[in-house]
């Protein structure tokens with residue numbers, strides 16, 4: 001007899017046939033039956049809990065294969081939380097209210113500020129210190145941007161950290177100076193942030209933030225993630241307390257300017273010390289280029305505007321030979337690669353290096369991944385398949401968000417922008433696709449929203465980008481280029497489930513609803529196949545089950 005029976009549902013199994021069944025039975029955390037309602041009777045005893053799904057949909061537990069943990073949770077718990085502030089007034093009010101409510105704090109820290117909510121000279125240099133001085137003249141206020149590439153300080157914070165208008169910024173850093181007065185602006189960027197003393201969190205504070213993160217993820221139906229810059233030690237502590245209820249593949253960033261062997265030695269130490277049943281620390285994250293917004297993504301053809309001078313194509317951050325040697329060593333020593341590549345030329349160069357590495361590593365099963373892939377050269381899709389490289393995509397970004405599309409994508413990329421954030425092309429080329437949010441870059445990692453966008457290439461407004469295309473005299477063939485990147489519901493569900501499991505060598509344990517696998521699954525409150533695709537993001541998770549145990553239940557805030 002089984003512990004739990006689900007019947008009368010639309011259970012999408014994500015098996016190789018994309019099978020759909022009515023019922024499933026679970027015992028000791030494993031799936032012991034999938035099939036029709038009649039067959040599940042044999043697994044139903046007096047002590048079996050039976051859930052009548054009533055036509056609702058069940059999918060395998062979701063995988064987010066590129067996510068930052070605990071993301072915004074430390075800020076939400078302990079600091080001024082500016083992640084939701086949509087304009088300067090809201091941000092100022094949030095900071096003011098926080099300080100007023102906590103008059104005894106010696107230093108005020110905040111995070112999540114979007115620097116692009118400001119305008120004019122403050123969009124260029126960042127918000128001015130005077131805004132903070134007005135709220136808090138006598139104690140330091142230190143606010144970090146949501147992209148972690150800059151921070152905003154009041155005069156007291158600059159003073160306490162010993163920063164003056166004459167301070168020389170460290171290499172790769174910027175101390176913004178007011179060009180009119182020659183005085184400090186109140187903004188430090190990139191490596192200049194090293195000059196500031198930030199709050200260090202205790203082990204318990206970190207663990208509480210991880211628990212909040214896990215709770216959020218269970219609420220969206222996730223039972224597994226690939227964590228970027230994984231907090232390995234805290235995860236082990238959480239696991240020892242018996243409170244870790246998700247699978248984690250941990251990744252660690254390698255830098256081109258640090259000795260490669262030292263970085264391998266460090267990572268091996270982490271792997272030896274902190275690997276446990278649910279946590280594997282065996283992924284190397286490498287940035288090979290930057291982002292289109294800053295003109296640092298590496299492109300085949302120059303930026304139309306916003307590059308660093310005419311003909312600027314962005315930056316490739318690694319020497320190809322060192323990159324190839326790093327790939328070889330990684331795969332030979334049992335590490336997987338997770339490679340940030342945004343520009344089309346960056347991806348071509350990464351594929352070249354992976355191809356060169358393969359000459360040494362042979363045809364081993366390494367499951368290396370390239371992530372983001374905003375622009376991809378047409379001839380490169382097939383190379384992913386040939387080299388067995390996985391494409392990790394963020395469907396959340398695959399629609400024409402008015403602010404980004406009009407201010408960044410179209411002016412910087414022109415015609416190419418119509419081909420960005422491809423998903424369909426990867427599937428058509430037979431590439432293994434995985435999906436992720438890059439939370440907190442995507443602030444709400446609601447996979448249902450990602451499914452909706454992947455299927456429709458659209459978000460809140462069903463006609464926005466088409467209207468925009470028409471207004472700007474852009475022809476139908478341009479729209480076609482974007483529409484061609486649409487995928488089916490089952491394709492994108494596979495990316496979020498079985499393909500995620502495959503990408504981390506977990507496909508024999510989980511990722512699909514099949515007999516013998518762990519019972520990692522999600523009950524949704526509706527059937528995705530039966531509703532208007534543009535309303536898929538309204539579908540909610542009712543229950544998340546991890547290894548047979550309910551870890552999230554809607555309405556239960558516990």
Ligand SMILES: [Zn+2]
Nearest residue numbers: 066068228438
């Ligand atoms: Zn990321």
